[in-house]
Amino acid sequence: MTQEIITAHNSSIVLGGKKILENITCSISAGEFVGIIGPNGAGKSTLLLALRGFLPLAAGEVQLLGRPITTLSDKELARHIAYMQQEVNVGFGYTALEVVLTGRYPYLKWWQHEQAEDKAIVQQYMEFTGVEALADKPVHLMSGGEKQRVLLAKVLAQETPLIFLDEPTASLDLVYQEEIFRYCQLISKQGKTVLIVAHDLKLAAKFCSRLLLLADGKMIADGSPEKVITKENLQAAYGLHAAVFMNKVTGNLDIHTYAADDDNPNKDTKVHIICGGGSGEKIIRLLYERGYRLTLGVIQPGDADANAAEAFHLPCLLGQPFSSIDELSAQENRRKISAADWVVLSDLTYGEQNIDNLQAAFMAKKLIVIEDTPIEERDFLNGQASDLYTELVEMPQVTVMTFPRFITLLEKN
Numbered sequence: 067m068t069q070e071i072i073t074a075h076n077s078s079i080v081l082g083g084k085k086i087l088e089n090i091t092c093s094i095s096a097g098e099f100v101g102i103i104g105p106n107g108a109g110k111s112t113l114l115l116a117l118r119g120f121l122p123l124a125a126g127e128v129q130l131l132g133r134p135i136t137t138l139s140d141k142e143l144a145r146h147i148a149y150m151q152q153e154v155n156v157g158f159g160y161t162a163l164e165v166v167l168t169g170r171y172p173y174l175k176w177w178q179h180e181q182a183e184d185k186a187i188v189q190q191y192m193e194f195t196g197v198e199a200l201a202d203k204p205v206h207l208m209s210g211g212e213k214q215r216v217l218l219a220k221v222l223a224q225e226t227p228l229i230f231l232d233e234p235t236a237s238l239d240l241v242y243q244e245e246i247f248r249y250c251q252l253i254s255k256q257g258k259t260v261l262i263v264a265h266d267l268k269l270a271a272k273f274c275s276r277l278l279l280l281a282d283g284k285m286i287a288d289g290s291p292e293k294v295i296t297k298e299n300l301q302a303a304y305g306l307h308a309a310v311f312m313n314k315v316t317g318n319l320d321i322h323t324y325a326a327d328d329d330n331p332n333k334d335t336k337v338h339i340i341c342g343g344g345s346g347e348k349i350i351r352l353l354y355e356r357g358y359r360l361t362l363g364v365i366q367p368g369d370a371d372a373n374a375a376e377a378f379h380l381p382c383l384l385g386q387p388f389s390s391i392d393e394l395s396a397q398e399n400r401r402k403i404s405a406a407d408w409v410v411l412s413d414l415t416y417g418e419q420n421i422d423n424l425q426a427a428f429m430a431k432k433l434i435v436i437e438d439t440p441i442e443e444r445d446f447l448n449g450q451a452s453d454l455y456t457e458l459v460e461m462p463q464v465t466v467m468t469f470p471r472f473i474t475l476l477e478k479n
């Protein structure tokens with residue numbers, strides 16, 4: 067059974083007469099790597115401070131290993147929780163080594179100096195964070211990133227079962243940012259509990275085992291990264307328009323953000339996109355971001371356009387791999403085309419497998435044909451596709467345009 071190590075029950079914090087955290091309840095077990103995410107001013111740092119016992123609660127209780135945190139002495143707390151604040155002012159003239167050595171103080175008696183073992187531990191963490199060469203340099207002369215790595219070494223040298231990090235990667239370059247998340251993941255797998263305040267959602271989703279999403283002092287979501295980082299939660303917390311999807315290349319959660327009209331004037335306009343072979347990706351993205359109600363088809367499974375449809379969670383008619391469009395999909399495609407307010411036919415290449423898409427396009431009430439490449443270069447049916455296409459584009463309901471022209475048209479509307 068996992069051991070509950072730290073819990074907050076209906077906890078509220080009031081600062082300067084204002085409620086900063088409201089009814090926060092969470093229970094964190096040993097070995098979890100928890101990312102605290104949310105927009106600026108959401109209350110992330112305040113939550114970390116509250117869980118460390120640094121702030122008085124207006125309501126509720128925080129417990130460490132079943133004991134009210136207010137009943138533990140400072141030294142006891144320091145042996146359980148190492149805490150790296152967001153902004154730290156290190157005294158003038160202190161060297162990196164001196165600062166990191168203070169991480170060992172919770173283990174020393176008042177008459178003791180650091181032992182050889184303490185120095186070895188300090189050395190180990192200074193090497194890990196890449197500051198061993200800066201050991202004798204005063205911290206006030208360091209860059210923001212160097213200082214942050216010294217402070218991180220200090221926190222790690224405390225060797226506590228819980229580690230709280232408030233934006234430890236804020237001034238760090240890409241390599242150290244990822245290194246720190248990777249390291250925290252490793253030590254959490256070895257049983258330590260790590261809480262990290264983070265702004266980089268992709269890094270947090272990649273490495274944390276659990277995320278707490280705060281907004282306006284309230285807990286919006288708590289759970290696995292897949293459960294917490296959703297289109298709806300990002301909208302609720304950040305007021306952000308985003309598509310959240312599993313990136314098939316990296317295997318990680320990915321977030322595509324875009325600007326959009328909150329009122330979404332296009333939400334009732336149904337558009338069906340006939341595409342395939344990657345010819346539809348940019349059309350799908352463009353129309354998705356503008357809030358149209360999209361359907362797609364018929365596309366081969368595994369096709370780039372099918373992946374785009376999956377990423378944006380769009381209904382997509384899939385045919386059979388390496389086969390002509392089957393009867394059922396063909397009928398369903400026609401139904402979707404007839405139901406759509408307008409249809410877009412992408413700059414498709416035609417062969418036996420998808421020629422039915424071109425035939426189905428005749429059913430559209432209003433059809434926009436995207437043509438960036440002449441049909442003759444996209445016809446792998448010895449002229450059959452070209453003949454059909456020429457007949458189609460002469461129909462009164464059809465408008466032919468290049469993709470750049472299509473963008474201009476959408477921007478005007």
Ligand SMILES: Nc1ncnc2c1ncn2[C@@H]1O[C@H](COP(=O)(O)OP(=O)(O)OP(=O)(O)O)[C@@H](O)[C@H]1O
Pocket residue numbers: 081082084086104105106107108109110111112113
């Ligand atoms: N001592 C204080 N007195 C009054 N208000 C405070 C105090 N400390 C923080 N606040 C307010 O509490 C809110 C939450 O602050 P907090 O630092 O916890 O947010 P955060 O989510 O960590 O933000 P950021 O991402 O910008 O670091 C903010 O509106 C902040 O101004």
